[in-house]
Amino acid sequence: MKNGAFRRVVRYLRNSIAHPYPIAGTTAQQREGIKFLWWDLLFANISVAFYAEFVTLFILELGGTSGMIGTMSSFNSAMTLLGPLIGAMLVARSGKRKVWVVLGSGGLGRLTLLLSAVVPLLFDGLTAVIVVIVLMCIRSLAGSISGPPAQSLQGDIFPPGIRSRWNSLAMVTGSVITVGVVPLAGFIIRFISGAAGYQTTMLLAAVLxxxxxxxYSQIPEPESAERQTNPRTKAKGGGWAAFLSDRRFLLYCGVQFVWQFGIQISGPFFTVYMREGLGFSVDTIALLATATAVVNIFALAMAGKLVSDKNYAKMTAIGMLLVPFMPLSWYFAHSAWGVLGAKAYGVIAWACVHVAGLPLILSITPREHRAQFIALANAVSAIAAIIVPIPAGWIYAAYGFRVNLLLSAAGRGVAALMFLAMYLRGAFSWSYDDRREAELTRQQHV
Known part of the structure; x- marks a missing residue:
């Protein structure tokens, strides 16, 4: 009896780790792709957890300033403007997607982490800071090049009925990993101390x-619709012309521009504020990140139950209306407990927006031009992310972070109302997936 119960527990744990993902309505090739994408997700999230929360602190440890952090954020945003356009062009010309993800974020992006780990051994002072910032900008470029190809590939791997469930699972998994790994990374940094601690976590992140x-390289890639685009459509401008003629998607991009504007006014400076404004230690920042991740697990799991592939626009609208109150809650946070409350509210407010993000963008982009549409949406958001952080850094230095928070809340609020207006006017009442299914059904009856 005891052995049987033990085996059942082991089997349950093995299945929970090895294949907890949804597969309803998938083909054998899609299931194979989901399997390898799942293992990529696990190791990629562990890698990110070892460095993402500590890049800013690493630069500060090397002698960087809040102004340099703001400048890096702007340059990163410039890379995210250029990168998606390059990625979409590569997909349109080659019909391939996986290779650009492997070479981009999977190759060059992770190589920059390895190089960042050795920078303090080769340079010191301002030179070391500049080299690390340059490497982080290259990492951002590599990742943004891979974005449209990766999302286009996901659109073929996951049928519409399971996209929101996969997105919820992926985000919950990321939060669970953050809970376990971020404290470990913080302990390593504190135990080794100084720049060497950050170097160690960067090295671990690169290897993982x-x-x-x-x-990711083992994922079987389905035939791309972007390779099969009609030559006449290409002669008329292809995806770029289709983008300009799609009024709904243009309005969506306008919302994202304003939304990103509001985010970037405060986004790059939360960690700086905790470190310099509130005087938190690295351990405290790591513990806050861990506690927030615990809340995020439950928030995303609940959002996964609330969001479906039929109501993603509605849940996005609700989430966007809640998010502007997050920077306002930071305005009144003066202690670690206050910051924890603000961060916890933030992840709860963001949960539905995050879970609905993948099915939303896939539903409003045509399959034959998906990478280009996604690239242009990312580019529009990147424009706002480029122009805001440098003046936002000046506001932070001249007037304090609270002014940033108020301006951020206002920008996010305007974007939320714009999206709500689109939803109420029926902009999301149809999707390209519905049209494709109707076309396939019509062809079967001809």
Whole structure:
């Protein structure tokens, strides 16, 4: 009896780790792709957890300033403007997607982490800071090049009925990993102390990231609709012309521009504010990130139950209306407990927006031009992200972070009302997936 119960527990744990993902309505090739994408997700999230929360602190440890952090954020945003356009062009010309993800974020992006780990051994002072910032900008470029190809590939791997469930699972998994790994990374940094601690976590992130890259490289890639685009459509401008003629998607991009504007007014400076404004230690920042991740697990799991592939626009509208109150809650946070409350509210407010993000963008982009549409949406958001952080850094230095928070809340609020207006006017009442299914059904009856 005891052995049987033990085996059942082991089997349950094995299944929970090895294949907890949804597969309803998938083909054998899609299931194979989901399997390798799952293992890529696990190792990629572990890699990110070892460095993402500590990049800013690493630069500050090397002698960087809040102004340099703001400048890096702007340059990163410039890379995210250029990168998606390059990625979409590569997909349109080659019809391939996986290779650009493997070479981009999976290859060059993770190589920059490895190089960042050795920078303090080769340079010191301002030179070391500049080199690390340049490497982080290259990492951002590599990742943004891979974005449209990766999302286009996901659109073929996941049928519409399971996209929101996969997105929820992926985000919950990321939060669970953050809970376990971020405190470990913080302990390593504190135990080794100084720049060497950050170097160690960067090295671990690079190694684990390359493992994730190998798993991603094993995904069987379905035939791309972007390779099969009609030559007449290409002669008329292809995806770029289709983008300009799609009024709904243009309005969506306008909302994203304003939304990103509001985010970037405060986004780059939360960690700086905790470190310099509130005087929190690295351990405290790591513990806050861990506690927030615990809340995020439950928030995303609940959002996964609330969001479906039929109501993603509605849940996005509700979430966007809640998000502007997050920077306002930071305005009144003066202690670690206050910051924890503000961060917890933030992840709860963001949960539905995050879970609905993938099915929303896939539903409003035509399959034959998906990478280009996604690239242009990312580019529009990147424009706002480029122009805001440098003046936002000046506001932070001249007037304090609270002014940033108020301006951020206002920008996010305007964007939320714009999206709500689109939803109420029926902009999301149909999707390209519905039209494609109707076309396939019509062809079967001809």
């Amino acid at each position: 990231g390359f493992v994730a890259t190998w798993f």
